[in-house]
Amino acid sequence: MCYRLRTQSQGEMPQEPIYPFAGIVGQEEMKLALILNLIEPHIGGVLVMGHRGTGKSTAVRALADLLPPIAAVKACPYGCNPESAAEMCANCAGRRGARRRLPVAFKPVPVVDLPLGATEDRVCGTLDIERALHEGVRAFEPGLLARANRGFLYIDEVNLLEDHIVDLLLDVAASGRNIVEREGISVSHPARFVLVGSGNPEEGELRPQLLDRFGLHARITTLTDVDERIEIVLRRARFERNPGAFRREMEPQQSRLRQRIASAKKLLPAVDVDRATLSLIGELCVRLNVDGHRGELTIMYAAKALAAFEGRRRAASGDVARVAAMALRHRMRKDPLGEIDAGVRIEQVFRTIAMPAGAEERRQARSA
Amino acid sequence: MPESPPPFPFVAVAGMEMARHALLLLAVDRGLKGVLIQAGPGRAKSLLVRGFHALARGVFVEAPAGVTEDQLLGGLHLERTLATGVRQIAPGPLARAHGGYFFVDGANLLDQTAARLLANALDTGLLRLEREGVSARFQSRFAFVGTYDRAEGPVDASLAEAAGLHVHEGGLLSGPQRVEMLERVAAYNRAPAAFCCRFAHESSRLRARIAAARELLPRVAIGANDLRRLSRAAVSAGATSHRADLFALRCAKASAAFRMSAAVEEEDLILAIRLVVSPRAAPAARPEQPGGAGPRPAAASQAASGGAESPVQPERLPHAIDCRIPEEALDAGEGARGAGQPGRRRNAAAAIKSWERGRYVRAVTAGPGARRVSIPATLAAAAPFQIRRGSQQTIRIQKQDLRYKEFRQKSGLLAIFVVDASGSMALSRMDQAKGALIRLLQRAYLYRDKVALISFRGDRAEVLLPPSRSVELARRALDGLAVGGGTPLAAGLKAALELATRQPDASRTLMVLLTDGRANVGLPEELARACAALRAKGVASLVIDNRDRFAAGGETGHLARLLAGRHVYLGRSDLVDSAVAEAAEALRNHGA
Numbered sequence: 001m002c003y004r005l006r007t008q009s010q011g012e013m014p015q016e017p018i019y020p021f022a023g024i025v026g027q028e029e030m031k032l033a034l035i036l037n038l039i040e041p042h043i044g045g046v047l048v049m050g051h052r053g054t055g056k057s058t059a060v061r062a063l064a065d066l067l068p069p070i071a072a073v074k075a076c077p078y079g080c081n082p083e084s085a086a087e088m089c090a091n092c093a094g095r096r097g098a099r100r101r102l103p104v105a106f107k108p109v110p111v112v113d114l115p116l117g118a119t120e121d122r123v124c125g126t127l128d129i130e131r132a133l134h135e136g137v138r139a140f141e142p143g144l145l146a147r148a149n150r151g152f153l154y155i156d157e158v159n160l161l162e163d164h165i166v167d168l169l170l171d172v173a174a175s176g177r178n179i180v181e182r183e184g185i186s187v188s189h190p191a192r193f194v195l196v197g198s199g200n201p202e203e204g205e206l207r208p209q210l211l212d213r214f215g216l217h218a219r220i221t222t223l224t225d226v227d228e229r230i231e232i233v234l235r236r237a238r239f240e241r242n243p244g245a246f247r248r249e250m251e252p253q254q255s256r257l258r259q260r261i262a263s264a265k266k267l268l269p270a271v272d273v274d275r276a277t278l279s280l281i282g283e284l285c286v287r288l289n290v291d292g293h294r295g296e297l298t299i300m301y302a303a304k305a306l307a308a309f310e311g312r313r314r315a316a317s318g319d320v321a322r323v324a325a326m327a328l329r330h331r332m333r334k335d336p337l338g339e340i341d342a343g344v345r346i347e348q349v350f351r352t353i354a355m356p357a358g359a360e361e362r363r364q365a366r367s368a
Numbered sequence: 369m370p371e372s373p374p375p376f377p378f379v380a381v382a383g384m385e386m387a388r389h390a391l392l393l394l395a396v397d398r399g400l401k402g403v404l405i406q407a408g409p410g411r412a413k414s415l416l417v418r419g420f421h422a423l424a425r426g427v428f429v430e431a432p433a434g435v436t437e438d439q440l441l442g443g444l445h446l447e448r449t450l451a452t453g454v455r456q457i458a459p460g461p462l463a464r465a466h467g468g469y470f471f472v473d474g475a476n477l478l479d480q481t482a483a484r485l486l487a488n489a490l491d492t493g494l495l496r497l498e499r500e501g502v503s504a505r506f507q508s509r510f511a512f513v514g515t516y517d518r519a520e521g522p523v524d525a526s527l528a529e530a531a532g533l534h535v536h537e538g539g540l541l542s543g544p545q546r547v548e549m550l551e552r553v554a555a556y557n558r559a560p561a562a563f564c565c566r567f568a569h570e571s572s573r574l575r576a577r578i579a580a581a582r583e584l585l586p587r588v589a590i591g592a593n594d595l596r597r598l599s600r601a602a603v604s605a606g607a608t609s610h611r612a613d614l615f616a617l618r619c620a621k622a623s624a625a626f627r628m629s630a631a632v633e634e635e636d637l638i639l640a641i642r643l644v645v646s647p648r649a650a651p652a653a654r655p656e657q658p659g660g661a662g663p664r665p666a667a668a669s670q671a672a673s674g675g676a677e678s679p680v681q682p683e684r685l686p687h688a689i690d691c692r693i694p695e696e697a698l699d700a701g702e703g704a705r706g707a708g709q710p711g712r713r714r715n716a717a718a719a720i721k722s723w724e725r726g727r728y729v730r731a732v733t734a735g736p737g738a739r740r741v742s743i744p745a746t747l748a749a750a751a752p753f754q755i756r757r758g759s760q761q762t763i764r765i766q767k768q769d770l771r772y773k774e775f776r777q778k779s780g781l782l783a784i785f786v787v788d789a790s791g792s793m794a795l796s797r798m799d800q801a802k803g804a805l806i807r808l809l810q811r812a813y814l815y816r817d818k819v820a821l822i823s824f825r826g827d828r829a830e831v832l833l834p835p836s837r838s839v840e841l842a843r844r845a846l847d848g849l850a851v852g853g854g855t856p857l858a859a860g861l862k863a864a865l866e867l868a869t870r871q872p873d874a875s876r877t878l879m880v881l882l883t884d885g886r887a888n889v890g891l892p893e894e895l896a897r898a899c900a901a902l903r904a905k906g907v908a909s910l911v912i913d914n915r916d917r918f919a920a921g922g923e924t925g926h927l928a929r930l931l932a933g934r935h936v937y938l939g940r941s942d943l944v945d946s947a948v949a950e951a952a953e954a955l956r957n958h959g960a
Contacts (some may be wrong), residue, residue, distance in 0.1 A: 016493065016494060050526070051608040051609060052526065052529045052608075052609050052611075052613040053529060053608070053609025053610045053612070054608065054609065054610065055610065069957060081685070113496070115496040115497075115498050116437075116481070116484055116485050117437050117441055117481065117485060117498075117499060118489055118498040118499060118726065119498070119499040119500055119729075119730070120729070120730055121500065121501060121730070121745075122498040122499055122500075122501075122502075122503060123498075126501060126748065127748045127751065127752075128745060129455075129501060129744075129748050131752050132748070132751035132752040132754075135755075136752060136753075136754065136755035136756065137752070138752050144498065155482065156699075160480075160484075162727065162729070162776075163776075164729060164730075164776075183745075183748055183749060184752065200525075201838065201840055202836070202838040202840060202841055203837065203838065204837030204838060205837065205838075205839060222608045223610075224603050226596055226599045226600050229599040229602065229610065229613050230595055230596060230604065230613075232610050232613070233595070233599070233610070233613045233617055234595075235391050235615055236610075236614055237614075237617065240399070240479075241586075250821075
């Protein structure tokens with residue numbers, strides 16, 4: 001009699017209710033950064049740094065709710081896109097190549113949480129012990145990276161992430177594929193996801209390679225307005241008392257937001273950026289001494305996504321102004337004794353190049 | 369076998385009123401998530417908590433402070449798995465505590481990953497297991513009770529944040545209270561059961577009261593103004609986290625419920641502020657620079673640190689990395705992960721590999737000194753061959769299947785900058801310290817180093833920055849520094865000694881002392897003793913005298929000898945940076 005190792009998970013439990021995105025008070029920069037990534041994944045993810053207890057994890061975990069379900073090849077562990085041959089796993093590509101129809105099912109966009117203490121084998125996948133014991137074959141059991149394909153990977157306390165896992169993620173994020181070579185397994189599968197990280201800056205610095213991976217860096221502001229704080233408390237209390245009722249209460253706003261995002265995604269391919277705005281972006285990066293070109297690309301993608309989100313077909317300097325700080329603050333060469341916040345510097349430089357001299361004086365005269 | 373005696377009754381414990389009250393509030397509303405009790409040794413902390421267990425009844429799981437992340441999470445239950453052929457998971461203590469209480473004595477001694485795990489479980493009520501071939505989720509809603517002695521270090525910030533109530537028991541018992549306490553302890557030791565009987569009635573009344581309060585809790589109301597007061601208190605205390613407001617609200621309501629009142633009143637608010645808001649207050653702002661020292665003109669500080677600010681770092685980094693590559697080449701089992709890619713694995717070697725201690729990283733085939741077998745990885749290795757090996761009832765494992773656990777330990781150093789803030793040379797010393805410190809920190813991610821800053825002046829030493837990796841905090845600490853006054857050198861060294869002692873491995877500490885060595889506060893014997901103590905601990909030292917070698921009077925050389933450390937005179941400020949970097953490098957290579 002052969003042994004059959006079945007997975008027996010004890011304490012199987014219902015999904016924990018998720019606090020709705022529309023119910024989050026304040027933190028507009030963070031919310032915008034996340035929404036823009038839903039519209040345009042090319043922006044490259046979000047890093048949200050700030051003190052504890054400011055709603056960072058709450059916002060990220062609420063993302064899944066805002067996107068419509070996606071079409072995926074049924075029963076494919078990587079949720080392959082039936083329309084895109086280039087991004088398919090070997091299995092799906094093979095079946096498609098043989099002109100067989102791929103069965104399609106709809107599933108929610110994956111938002112995978114990288115849990116504390118996850119080991120490498122669970123993150124990238126490993127040998128399927130069951131099949132090995134039962135059938136004597138070396139089969140691959142996909143891990144978290146497989147599950148995150150076409151979705152989001154969220155890492156809380158990202159500045160404390162173990163180095164070897166960081167290396168793994170950097171590799172995969174760069175190539176869009178996860179290559180596994182362990183225990184006699186040799187597998188390569190698609191792993192394209194948007195990386196979202198959060199943490200407390202006081203815990204330590206991120207490695208520059210990891211920092212650069214994130215498209216936008218959103219800052220958390222401390223809410224000192226008592227009314228806003230009370231609103232947060234009251235909403236949280238209502239949610240904890242009766243999650244279902246609270247979610248229903250927020251549903252109209254959630255639904256509006258979902259609609260806006262869906263429309264923005266549809267409009268996005270038609271959004272363009274004129275040459276003047278492109279040179280503005282270039283000039284900004286030159287003056288700020290930004291390393292590499294990811295900064296410019298990110299600003300362009302983000303500005304377009306913002307225009308689409310607001311129903312416009314053209315991204316202009318106003319859009320650049322609103323996304324520049326988020327796109328550049330983590331890419332500037334660090335002034336070791338820097339007293340000026342990077343975001344402030346970005347705004348200053350932007351104002352110098354975006355506004356012609358006369359307009360600047362008039363603006364100052366008005367505000368004096 | 370004799371039964372163990374009933375625990376000392378909760379209601380019979382003398383003193384510790386705040387701690388007792390906090391525990392009762394936790395029993396009324398477990399949504400407060402946890403109580404952290406800080407008190408010195410011998411204050412009956414654990415006694416109180418065990419008494420609480422007997423009072424509150426129900427699930428109560430205790431874990432030692434040395435518990436590791438592995439143990440907390442749980443994993444594969446080896447025996448049951450092999451016996452039944454079904455992958456059986458043994459839930460760890462955190463999962464077992466579901467619906468009850470989880471207790472750790474010495475909460476500040478938990479290692480960082482274990483503390484984070486605990487904090488995460490408190491926050492989300494969920495435990496996710498993704499390790500060593502096991503993927504599972506457990507419900508884990510519990511309330512945490514942690515006791516600790518602040519002298520041994522603070523509780524991990526995430527854990528402190530996740531627990532609602534913080535109690536600091538500092539007060540001492542009065543004479544009569546001590547007599548009462550002694551009498552009770554004696555009576556308990558003589559006849560525990562009888563002693564407990566004396567308090568049985570009171571205990572059961574308390575239990576009933578808790579139950580009644582729990583029932584009343586959902587109906588307790590708070591006025592809008594009172595709610596504002598709580599939030600305003602949080603804002604003025606600089607408690608940035610919204611958990612402060614949330615827990616304060618819960619605490620106030622629980623307090624009202626416990627008083628059998630359906631409305632929150634003044635005393636509930638005061639209690640909430642005391643137990644929730646005040647402990648989360650941001651550290652007080654630093655005192656302003658005294659008028660005499662004058663505002664630091666930008667030009668002067670530029671000049672002083674001019675040399676040190678030259679863009680040395682980009683050229684430095686490649687050197688540091690090159691030194692590491694040979695180690696990486698010896699790194700077995702890395703597989704085909706594109707070792708040639710730039711930007712990868714720069715600090716893979718910065719962690720010390722160990723076969724026994726540290727964070728579990730992966731399982732590898734045998735190596736010299738390999739000891740701890742990873743069962744799941746071994747099973748995985750043996751699995752594909754079972755049919756070929758003719759396995760029927762058992763899994764046949766051969767030697768080549770064995771896989772051993774490889775651990776990585778953080779190898780970072782602690783660099784303690786002890787800066788003489790006295791007298792007129794202070795400003796220029798400060799700039800040098802600032803430059804070197806910030807640069808060391810910015811490379812800290814490579815080596816996982818930490819930096820601390822101590823300044824001494826007047827009659828004492830002050831820890832401006834406890835061991836940290838944050839450039840932000842370092843900058844803030846340096847900006848707020850006050851200068852002038854006498855030179856209490858011994859006090860500065862003692863403060864450094866204290867910080868070094870709290871590290872798990874004091875010999876990975878580098879003390880960088882910036883001074884002119886002319887102590888004029890404190891006795892010379894004190895100074896000699898402090899130096900000897902630092903030497904005994906194995907702390908490496910570097911004394912930097914920023915006067916000219918010709919103007920100096922030899923005091924710092926003498927100091928360096930007492931510390932058995934390095935010594936350097938500085939004519940130019942840019943040399944501080946290289947001296948520190950070299951000393952750190954030497955310590956790393958020696959220690960690794």
